[in-house]
Structure formats: structure tokens, C-alpha cells
Amino acid sequence: MATEVALFVTCLVDQLAPEAGVAAVRLLEAAGCRVAFPEAQSCCGQPALNTGEPEAAAVLARHFVEVFEPYDAVVTPSGSCAAMVHHWYSRILDGEWAERAEAVAARTYELTSFLVDRLDAADRLAEAAPLDPAVTVTVHDACHGLRVLGLKSSARRLLEAAGATLVEMAEPEQCCGFGGTFAAKHGEISAPMADDKLAQAAATGADYLTACDSGCLLHLAGRRRRTGQGPEPVHVAELLGRALR
Amino acid sequence: MSVRPAEAAARLSLADRARRAIGDTDLQTALAKVTAALGAEGTAARTDPDMIEKRRRGAAIRREVLADLDGWLDRLQARLESIGVTVHRAAGPDEARRIVLDIARAEGVRLAVKSKSMATEEVHLNAALEADGVEVVETDLGEYIIQLAREMPSHIIAPAVHKTVPQVARLFTEAAGRELPSERGALCAFARERLRSKFLAADMGISGANFVTVDTGTIVLVTNEGNGRMCTSLPRVHVAVMPVEKVLPRFEDLGVLLPLLTRTATGQRLSTYVSMITGPRRPGEIDGPERLHVVFLDHNRRSLLGTPYEEMLCCVRCGACLNVCPVYRRIGGHAYDAVYSGPMGAVLTPLLSGGTEGRDLPDASSLCGACSEACPVGIPLADLLVRLRADLRTPGPAVPPAPPWPGHGPDGGAAPGSGPAPASGEPVGVAGDAPGRPSDSGPAARAARRLGFSAWARLWASPAGYRLSNAAVRRLGRLAPPAVVRRTPLVKGWGEGRDIPLPATRSFRQRLADRQKDGW
Amino acid sequence: MTDELARRFAEVLTAVGGRAHGPLPADEALDLLVQLCRERSNGTAVAVSTGDPVVQKLGAADKLAASGLDVLRPDDVFWRERLAEAGVGVTGAVTALAASGSVGVACGPGAPRATSLVPPAHICLVFRGTMVADLGEGLLRWAPIAADDTALPSNLVWVSGPSRSADLELVLTVGVHGPGSVDVIVVEEDGG
Numbered sequence: 001m002a003t004e005v006a007l008f009v010t011c012l013v014d015q016l017a018p019e020a021g022v023a024a025v026r027l028l029e030a031a032g033c034r035v036a037f038p039e040a041q042s043c044c045g046q047p048a049l050n051t052g053e054p055e056a057a058a059v060l061a062r063h064f065v066e067v068f069e070p071y072d073a074v075v076t077p078s079g080s081c082a083a084m085v086h087h088w089y090s091r092i093l094d095g096e097w098a099e100r101a102e103a104v105a106a107r108t109y110e111l112t113s114f115l116v117d118r119l120d121a122a123d124r125l126a127e128a129a130p131l132d133p134a135v136t137v138t139v140h141d142a143c144h145g146l147r148v149l150g151l152k153s154s155a156r157r158l159l160e161a162a163g164a165t166l167v168e169m170a171e172p173e174q175c176c177g178f179g180g181t182f183a184a185k186h187g188e189i190s191a192p193m194a195d196d197k198l199a200q201a202a203a204t205g206a207d208y209l210t211a212c213d214s215g216c217l218l219h220l221a222g223r224r225r226r227t228g229q230g231p232e233p234v235h236v237a238e239l240l241g242r243a244l245r
Numbered sequence: 246m247s248v249r250p251a252e253a254a255a256r257l258s259l260a261d262r263a264r265r266a267i268g269d270t271d272l273q274t275a276l277a278k279v280t281a282a283l284g285a286e287g288t289a290a291r292t293d294p295d296m297i298e299k300r301r302r303g304a305a306i307r308r309e310v311l312a313d314l315d316g317w318l319d320r321l322q323a324r325l326e327s328i329g330v331t332v333h334r335a336a337g338p339d340e341a342r343r344i345v346l347d348i349a350r351a352e353g354v355r356l357a358v359k360s361k362s363m364a365t366e367e368v369h370l371n372a373a374l375e376a377d378g379v380e381v382v383e384t385d386l387g388e389y390i391i392q393l394a395r396e397m398p399s400h401i402i403a404p405a406v407h408k409t410v411p412q413v414a415r416l417f418t419e420a421a422g423r424e425l426p427s428e429r430g431a432l433c434a435f436a437r438e439r440l441r442s443k444f445l446a447a448d449m450g451i452s453g454a455n456f457v458t459v460d461t462g463t464i465v466l467v468t469n470e471g472n473g474r475m476c477t478s479l480p481r482v483h484v485a486v487m488p489v490e491k492v493l494p495r496f497e498d499l500g501v502l503l504p505l506l507t508r509t510a511t512g513q514r515l516s517t518y519v520s521m522i523t524g525p526r527r528p529g530e531i532d533g534p535e536r537l538h539v540v541f542l543d544h545n546r547r548s549l550l551g552t553p554y555e556e557m558l559c560c561v562r563c564g565a566c567l568n569v570c571p572v573y574r575r576i577g578g579h580a581y582d583a584v585y586s587g588p589m590g591a592v593l594t595p596l597l598s599g600g601t602e603g604r605d606l607p608d609a610s611s612l613c614g615a616c617s618e619a620c621p622v623g624i625p626l627a628d629l630l631v632r633l634r635a636d637l638r639t640p641g642p643a644v645p646p647a648p649p650w651p652g653h654g655p656d657g658g659a660a661p662g663s664g665p666a667p668a669s670g671e672p673v674g675v676a677g678d679a680p681g682r683p684s685d686s687g688p689a690a691r692a693a694r695r696l697g698f699s700a701w702a703r704l705w706a707s708p709a710g711y712r713l714s715n716a717a718v719r720r721l722g723r724l725a726p727p728a729v730v731r732r733t734p735l736v737k738g739w740g741e742g743r744d745i746p747l748p749a750t751r752s753f754r755q756r757l758a759d760r761q762k763d764g765w
Numbered sequence: 766m767t768d769e770l771a772r773r774f775a776e777v778l779t780a781v782g783g784r785a786h787g788p789l790p791a792d793e794a795l796d797l798l799v800q801l802c803r804e805r806s807n808g809t810a811v812a813v814s815t816g817d818p819v820v821q822k823l824g825a826a827d828k829l830a831a832s833g834l835d836v837l838r839p840d841d842v843f844w845r846e847r848l849a850e851a852g853v854g855v856t857g858a859v860t861a862l863a864a865s866g867s868v869g870v871a872c873g874p875g876a877p878r879a880t881s882l883v884p885p886a887h888i889c890l891v892f893r894g895t896m897v898a899d900l901g902e903g904l905l906r907w908a909p910i911a912a913d914d915t916a917l918p919s920n921l922v923w924v925s926g927p928s929r930s931a932d933l934e935l936v937l938t939v940g941v942h943g944p945g946s947v948d949v950i951v952v953e954e955d956g957g
Contacts, residue, residue: 011705013753014715014754015715015719015748015753016748016749017749018749018751018752018753021753021756022753022757025757037757040708042705042706042708042711043705043711045702048698049631050631050634051694051698052631052634052636053635053694053695053699055699056695056698056701056702059702059703059706060702060706062706063705091628143613143615144612147613147615147617173615174615175571175613177611178611179610179611179612179613182609182611182612183738183739183743185608186263186608186609187738187739187740187742188267189263189267189572190742191742191743192267193572193575194742194743196571196575218746219743221744221746222739222742222743222744222746223743225743225744226742226743226744275935279935282935386932387930387932403932403935404932406935408933409934413933429936430938432933433940437941437942440942445849461917463917469929469941470928470929470930471882471928471943471944474878474882474942475882477920478878478879478882478920496907496917497901500900500905503900513781513865514777514864514866514925515862515865515867517781517925517928518923519922519925520922521917521923522919522920523918523919523921525919526919527873527874528874530872530874531839531844531845531877532845532879533877533919
């Protein structure tokens with residue numbers, strides 16, 4: 001019996017990095033899920049919260065709750081969006097809305113964590129999407145997924161099970177400098193932080209720099225196009241998705 | 246490229262100060278060194294099982310105090326007075342300065358020696374004393390260096406970390422009136438000799454307090470150099486400026502908080518000297534202060550009680566958050582243009598100043614959360630930064646002022662703000678940023694932003710709104726000349742260093758829809 | 766148990782740049798004290814906290830004077846001036862902490878704060894039986910505190926090795942304001 005999951009694709013993936021969303025669907029299906037896509041979904045509200053407009057974020061939070069609470073599981077290819085739902089929704093909503101948000105948060109998962117920890121599908125996916133061991137990958141631990149959700153091993157597990165060779169950079173947990181609106185507001189600090197991350201990734205000699213957050217990856221890719229430094233940033237889902245038979 | 250005098254800093258925006266710091270190769274080297282060295286210690290302390298238990302207990306003790314801070318302060322005052330200590334209460338910097346000046350005048354003080362105290366920097370004490378004709382000498386080596394350089398501290402534990410040995414040699418040569426070599430041993434020997442003469446001649450010693458225990462009335466000072474001991478043992482008067490959150494209920498709580506502080510700050514099991522001072526000199530003793538004063542400093546700390554910011558009062562000033570902050574590592578302490586820098590400074594500065602300083606600091610963070618993770622007493626620093634972004638939307642303080650202490654006079658009151666800027670002679674930059682964030686051009690801009698976000702949220706809470714607005718942006722993005730696109734507010738900042746991602750030709754939704762017909 | 770404490774104490778104190786000696790019986794400890802004072806003072810005075818309980822119990826001041834050293838006692842009329850020229854300060858300690866290599870030096874009548882602070886060398890005598898594992902234990906000897914209990918000295922300082930600073934490019938320099946030389950002599954048992 002297939003597990004039904006609702007995909008929260010995130011506004012960023014939807015508009016700017018759809019390949020990660022496509023890959024997420026394909027991986028979930030390969031892992032035996034039936035993927036529903038509630039059309040009414042939009043944004044988790046982080047940009048508003050981070051800019052200091054929690055009331056606007058709350059509007060989107062309530063919308064998210066309404067859209068997704070009919071489902072048993074909500075899966076998103078973004079650690080930071082999942083963290084927003086888990087950590088902030090109950091803080092920016094009151095009373096009944098906060099309770100409903102907590103209930104939905106309890107069923108909201110980041111993609112790799114869902115595949116590995118909930119579905120235990122790492123090996124199944126490895127068979128469906130084997131990676132060439134000659135290909136080396138270095139993992140960036142995106143901040144919100146890491147510190148709010150405790151994501152550390154699931155992406156690596158998927159990649160290693162599929163046969164990829166992992167090479168760790170010196171400080172995988174150091175922030176890449178995206179920080180959502182920070183990247184636009186303080187480009188003068190954000191860009192050097194990207195340089196530090198890309199330099200560390202380059203030092204590993206890896207073919208790909210990967211993470212569970214498209215925000216980080218777009219920011220790093222954009223910087224890499226200017227400086228030419230570092231391996232190609234690509235979403236974990238996409239890396240595996242490309243290998244899906 | 247050396248760091249320019251602090252005068253220039255006050256005129257530059259945070260972004261410009263950041264750019265300057267990032268371009269300063271000496272500073273970048275120093276920052277990499279200090280954050281790596283101290284950061285490693287903090288990380289090691291975090292995983293030590295003994296430390297894990299101390300973190301838990303330390304956090305609990307701090308919160309126990311905050312649950313009844315005014316009560317603990319009253320009890321502390323009673324205990325201190327019973328052992329011969331004179332207690333003063335300063336609602337804000339004006340009052341704190343006045344109190345210390347009055348003591349100095351009453352005691353005929355001509356020379357004061359100071360142990361490192363962030364609280365005294367917070368209230369700009371040195372300038373006030375100097376304006377009154379008192380020579381004030383910083384005795385912590387790092388603080389002495391920045392006093393000579395007329396700069397602010399750049400790291401809470403290592404205030405002169407941005408200075409190279411040759412730079413210090415130049416400073417000391419000028420102070421010495423003779424050529425000093427660019428060599429650590431010689432420079433330390435000079436400092437030791439020069440400061441020793443000050444210690445022995447000083448009329449008054451001024452310190453802060455790392456902790457003060459209520460049951461015994463003990464003031465605890467932590468140093469590695471011995472200057473703290475000198476300042477509090479040799480002069481005939483000792484004034485300790487105690488921020489109100491430094492109180493601990495019991496003497497034995499020190500067994501938890503002290504190792505927690507020193508291990509997290511520098512990796513040391515204990516700093517070289519931990520002084521526990523209980524009252525002034527006693528009959529039969531031949532040294533120690535004859536008169537001991539403690540100044541309780543509020544400065545908007547009590548206004549945080551009962552708000553989400555209350556947790557900030559748990560801070561033990563270990564500097565762990567600075568050492569792990571990816572922004573601090575790049576821009577250093579001076580870019581914050583405040584007494585406290587790094588994540589803790591970004592939270593404290595707008596709060597303690599009642600919103601008159603540091604309003605733009607909470608924005609200079611990627612909210613990565615490394616600070617919250619590193620904090621030994623569990624302060625959710627990243628969350629507090631997010632809250633400040635919202636609470637600083639309107640002019641004025643982020644939280645309402647606290648009620649004055651019962652029976653406390655109106656002078657210096659509980660009004661937010663740090664009073665008039667001190668007399669000239671104080672390093673500039675200490676007076677802080679212009680009020681409001683650079684992006685705030687006034688009530689119209691603020692209202693526009695709020696309305697804009699509100700409208701955007703409502704638009705995107707409707708499926709049709711989301712679809713249509715994205716379609717419109719996609720079309721506009723293609724039609725508008727790149728030059729215009731590049732100047733659009735958020736896009737502009739992004740484009741400063743990165744290539745701008747274009748909306749995908751087909752959004753995920755379109756790909757999903759197309760899949761029905763044609764497969765992926 | 767106390768063997769392990771003494772061993773640990775010596776290990777940590779050495780690691781932070783101090784020197785640990787003993788545990789030694791009282792007479793040997795005093796002989797060592799004389800020898801160290803001679804070496805460290807190099808012809809200058811030896812300041813002694815004669816009012817310190819450990820110093821008193823061991824009769825250290827008299828032993829030093831009898832060995833021909835110039836002993837500076839706190840009741841000396843020129844104590845403060847002469848202290849600035851003294852090469853060594855000798856104190857006792859109430860307790861020692863094994864975990865951090867620390868000694869707890871209490872002040873009192875005849876035991877000024879400055880003895881362990883102003884001279885460039887500090888030599889501290891401590892009884893092995895008073896040694897404890899860490900600061901938490903060390904502080905317990907003053908607990909519980911009654912409201913009017915003044916059992917705590919007016920100044921109690923925990924000294925862990927020589928004075929140090931890393932303010933100059935983060936490289937360690939020893940002996941900045943406090944003593945650059947610290948010796949702790951652990952004495953086997955209470956003096957006779």
C-alpha cells in the first residue's frame with residue numbers, strides 16, 4: 001500500500017529551481033509513495049518573518065496549515081522551510097491556530113529525512129538511482145535543517161547508499177551566507193561567506209557540492225558563476241534524480 | 246591596511262564598516278586565529294560530559310534569578326550593607342557616572358586603575374572621570390592597548406585581538422617616550438612596569454563583577470593577568486560596577502558557573518586568578534580597600550524581564566557566540582560599532598540602549614543559529630534577532646521601559662536612551678549609530694513596507710494570486726531591461742556579488758501539469 | 766584517593782606553567798622552601814604572610830630567617846615599600862583544587878593580599894589533607910552560610926599557575942602583572 005504524501009515544493013523551488021521539485025517527486029514515487037500536490041500552496045512565510053514582519057508571515061502560516069492539514073504527511077525539499085514550520089509557526093500563531101500548526105508540524109518532514117528515517121528507503125532508492133563511485137560529492141549542512149531539525153546524516157546516507165564517494169569539507173556546518181533576505185540586504189558580507197564555503201568545497205576536489213536547501217545552492221551557484229571557484233552546487237534530490245532509471 | 250580611527254566609523258554605515266573589515270588582511274588573519282582558537286575550546290567544552298551537566302545547571306540557576314530579580318537585588322543589598330559595603334543603584338549610564346564621580350570627588354581621587362569591565366564601557370565611565378580631572382588607566386593588557394589606541398574592544402574576551410605586535414609596539418613606544426622593539430616579551434615588560442607604578446599609586450580601583458553571590462555578598466572577578474587583583478587589593482577605594490543580572494543566589498553556585506564561564510571562554514579549567522571579595526579590609530589587615538562600593542547597574546536590563554528578551558540576561562559574557570558566528574568571523578568587532586559585538590552584541594545593543602543604538606545590527610545576520618547552539622546557558626540568540634527585526638520596526642525601544650526601583654529617585658530614571666554623549670576625549674563611535682536603521686526613511690517607508698508585506702502575504706495566500714503574480718514577474722523579468730532589473734531593491738543587493746537567478750522557463754507547477762500529458 | 770588528587774594536581778599545575786612539589790613531610794618541605802626562596806629571591810627580601818595558618822603551623826617564617834634570608838613580615842613598618850622590591854612572596858593556602866591546579870589563598874591579619882601578588886615569584890604551602898577534587902568541592906567548606914557568618918575571608922583568591930596574557934596576537938606571555946613564577950609545596954601532614 002502506497003504511503004500518500006503531500007509535497008510542499010516551496011516558492012523558491014517552484015519558481016527558480018524546479019528540477020529539485022521534479023526530482024523530489026520522482027524519488028518519493030520510487031520509494032513507494034503516492035505524491036499529492038495541493039495546488040493552493042505557496043510560501044512558508046520565512047521571507048516575511050526574517051524581514052521583521054511576523055504578521056504577514058502568520059497570514060502565510062495559516063494558509064499553509066489549511067492547505068496541508070488534510071494530509072498524513074507533508075514532505076518538502078527544503079530544510080529551512082521545514083524548520084520554519086516546526087520552530088516558528090507555533091510562535092507566530094495564537095490559540096487554536098498555534099495548536100493546529102503544531103499538529104501539522106508534527107507531520108511535516110524534510111525530504112531526505114523522510115526518505116531515510118521515516119521510510120527507511122535508502123537502499124531501495126540506491127537500487128533505483130545508483131551513483132557512479134567515481135563521482136565525488138561534498139555535502140554542505142544547511143543551517144536551519146541542521147540546527148533546528150537535526151539533519152546531518154540523512155543526505156549522506158542516501159548518497160553513500162547509492163554509491164557516491166563523499167568527501168567532507170573542512171567546515172560543512174559553517175553557514176554559506178544565504179540567510180534568505182540577508183543575502184540581498186548584506187551582499188557585502190554574504191558574498192565573502194559564499195567564497196569561504198566555495199573555497200572549502202573546492203579544496204575537497206569534489207565534483208559536486210550538494211545540500212538540502214535550494215536557497216543555499218542558488219546563492220552559491222550565483223557566486224560561483226562570478227568567481228569560477230568551487231564544484232557545481234546541486235540539490236541532493238537532483239543528484240539522485242539524475243541517476244534514476 | 247590598519248583599522249582607521251573610530252571617528253570615521255561613526256560616519257560609515259554598517260555595510261561600509263563590514264566592507265572595510267573584510268578588506269583588511271591583518272584583521273582577517275587575526276579574526277581567523279582568535280575564532281579558530283577560542284571556538285575550538287568552546288566546542289570542546291560543549292561535548293565534555295561534565296560541562297553538559299554544568300550547562301544544564303548553569304542555565305537553571307540563571308533563570309532562577311530572573312524569576313525574581315528585584316527580590317534578589319534587595320536581598321543582595323541587605324547582605325552587602327551588613328558586611329560594610331556601600332550599595333548604590335544606577336538606573337542608567339548618567340546615574341552610574343554621577344555615582345562614581347561623586348565617590349571619586351569625596352575620596353579625593355586623582356588616579357584610578359581599572360580592571361576590564363564591559364559595564365563601565367557601556368556607561369562611558371572613563372570619559373566622565375577624565376573630564377573631572379581623574380587619570381584613568383586600563384590595566385587589562387588588551388584594554389590598555391585599545392585605551393592607548395582610542396578604540397573600542399573588538400572581541401569580548403580578547404579586546405585587542407585586531408592589533409598586530411608591530412602596531413602595539415608603535416603604541417607603546419609613544420606611551421613610553423622611547424623606542425620599544427616589536428617583541429612580545431619587551432612589550433609585556435613595559436606594560437607590567439608602567440602599570441605597576443599606577444597600581445601602587447592609585448587612589449581608586451574600578452572593576453566590574455563577573456558574579457556576585459547573594460547569600461555571602463561576595464564579588465567575583467576573573468582575570469588571567471593579575472590586574473584585577475591589583476585594582477582591588479592595593480588602592481584604598483574599590484568601586485565595582487555590577488550589571489544587575491550578575492547576581493547568583495548562593496556561593497556554591499560559583500562551582501557551576503565559574504568553570505562553565507572559563508571553559509567556554511578560553512578552554513581554561515579556571516582562569517589564573519579568581520578573586521572572591523567579601524567586604525572591605527577588616528581590622529588587623531594591612532591591605533585591601535578601606536571602602537568598598539558596589540553600583541547596581543540597570544540600564545534597561547530590567548525592562549527585558551517578562552519579555553522574550555529576558556533570556557538575554559542569562560549571558561555570562563563568555564564570547565562563545567562570537568567565536569562561532571560566520572558574520573563576526575568576517576567583519577570583526579569594530580564593524581558593530583558598539584561595546585558588545587557579535588550575536589550577543591547585536592541583541593544587547595538595541596535593548597540596553599533603549600533603541601538608540603545598534604538598530605541595524607540584528608539585520609547583519611544570516612540567522613544560521615550557530616550562536617544559539619554555542620551558548621553555554623542556552624540563550625536562543627538567533628530567535629531573539631528575528632524578534633528584534635520586528636520589534637524595531639517602530640522608533641524607540643523594542644520593549645517598554647521597566648518601572649523604576651521602589652523608592653528610587655527620578656534622576657536618571659528608567660527612560661530609555663543613554664543620555665548625552667560624553668565630553669570630547671572619548672573615542673568617537675561610542676555614541677553609537679544614528680537612531681533608526683539606514684533603510685528607515687521615516688514613517689512613510691515603514692508603513693509602505695508593512696503594507697507591502699501584508700499585501701504580498703494575502704496575495705500569496707490565494708492560489709490565483711500566487712499564480713498570477715508569478716506569471717507577471719516572469720513576464721516583466723523578460724521584458725524589462727537587465728539594467729532596470731539589476732536595480733530593483735532586493736535584486737540589487739543579491740546582484741552585488743552573485744549572478745541573478747532567472748525564473749525557470751517552466752515552473753515546477755507547469756512541469757507537473759505537463760507531466761500529465763507528456764511525462765517528465 | 767588523596768594520592769590520586771595530589772598526582773592530578775601536580776599534572777595540571779605543571780601544564781599551566783606552575784611547579785608542584787611533594788607531597789613532602791614538614792621538615793623536608795621547609796628545607797625545600799628555603800632552597801626555592803634562595804633561588805627565586807636572588808638576594809632580595811622574601812615576603813612572608815606570617816599570619817597565614819599554614820605558614821604559622823609550619824613555622825616557615827622563622828625557618829627562613831634562621832637560614833639567613835631577609836624575611837619581610839607584614840608588621841614591618843616599611844612593608845608596602847619593601848614589598849615592591851621583594852623577589853618572593855610566601856603564603857599558605859586553605860585548600861588546593863586538583864582539577865585546575867589551583868590553590869585557595871585567603872587573606873587576613875598578617876596575611877596580606879599583596880604577598881602572593883606583587884613579588885615576581887610566589888611560593889605556596891598547602892597541606893595534602895586539605896586538597897579536594899574541584900572548585901565545587903572547594904567552595905563547600907564555606908557552606909552553609911548563616912546570615913551573619915563572616916567565615917569567608919575579605920579576599921579569597923584561587924590561583925592557578927603564573928600570571929598570563931594572550932592579548933598580543935594570541936600568543937601566551939607569562940608574568941604580566943601577577944607573579945610569573947609559581948611554586949606549590951604540598952606538605953604531607955599537619956606540622957608538629
